[in-house]
Amino acid sequence: SAVISQKPSRDICQRGTSLTIQCQVDSQVTMMFWYRQQPGQSLTLIATANQGSEATYESGFVIDKFPISRPNLTFSTLTVSNMSPEDSSIYLCSVGLGETQYFGPGTRLLVL
Amino acid sequence: GENVEQHPSTLSVQEGDSAVIKCTYSDSASNYFPWYKQELGKGPQLIIDIRSNVGEKKDQRIAVTLNKTAKHFSLHITETQPEDSAVYFCAAKLGNQFYFGTGTSLTVIP
Numbered sequence: 666s667a668v669i670s671q672k673p674s675r676d677i678c679q680r681g682t683s684l685t686i687q688c689q690v691d692s693q694v695t696m697m698f699w700y701r702q703q704p705g706q707s708l709t710l711i712a713t714a715n716q717g718s719e720a721t722y723e724s725g726f727v728i729d730k731f732p733i734s735r736p737n738l739t740f741s742t743l744t745v746s747n748m749s750p751e752d753s754s755i756y757l758c759s760v761g762l763g764e765t766q767y768f769g770p771g772t773r774l775l776v777l
Numbered sequence: 778g779e780n781v782e783q784h785p786s787t788l789s790v791q792e793g794d795s796a797v798i799k800c801t802y803s804d805s806a807s808n809y810f811p812w813y814k815q816e817l818g819k820g821p822q823l824i825i826d827i828r829s830n831v832g833e834k835k836d837q838r839i840a841v842t843l844n845k846t847a848k849h850f851s852l853h854i855t856e857t858q859p860e861d862s863a864v865y866f867c868a869a870k871l872g873n874q875f876y877f878g879t880g881t882s883l884t885v886i887p
Binding site: 666669696706707708710713757761764765766767768769770771773 | 873877
């Protein structure tokens with residue numbers, strides 16, 4: 666398995682601002698993923714972030730809104746840009762190891 | 778892509794009873810099926826998984842069964858305890874992508 670940490674764990678932000686979420690893994694991993702989990706809902710994949718290539722975004726998510734960096738094999742960031750209350754959600758970092766995925770603790774974002 | 782359905786959405790059981798959560802998937806090429814437990818305020822944690830070449834797997838009080846022909850898999854928790862209360866997600870892996878069920882909120886009543 667992997668130990669995954671995220672910063673911040675939670676935040677309250679004003680609309681129109683941006684927030685960058687950091688994800689750190691205790692081992693080198695090729696595949697990292699960013700998910701959104703809206704209250705009481707399942708997990709929705711935002712993008713796949715593989716080191717050395719551009720992030721691949723799922724339908725409904727665009728780079729201008731959710732820019733991602735993946736500078737090395739243990740770290741990634743997701744920025745939520747120009748936030749609105751609809752962006753209030755839990756953002757989860759995940760890594761692929763072997764066959765499975767492991768998740769970080771999540772960042773709980775509230776946009777006012 | 779893959780479509781995963783999960784039932785029930787909520788489940789309440791008395792402590793000591795068993796709980797069963799069922800999932801179906803649509804693409805027979807899916808070959809790996811993990812289950813995650815998400816406690817309040819935490820990220821999903823892998824609790825058990827099963828590969829498509831296996832019919833059943835057990836780990837203490839938790840078991841998972843897979844019926845490839847019917848394309849469904851189930852999570853069984855026996856002798857439930859209050860600390861089993863959480864939201865459980867099933868998932869199916871197709872290629873490199875995971876497709877998640879909609880979650881089951883399990884409440885174990887002491």
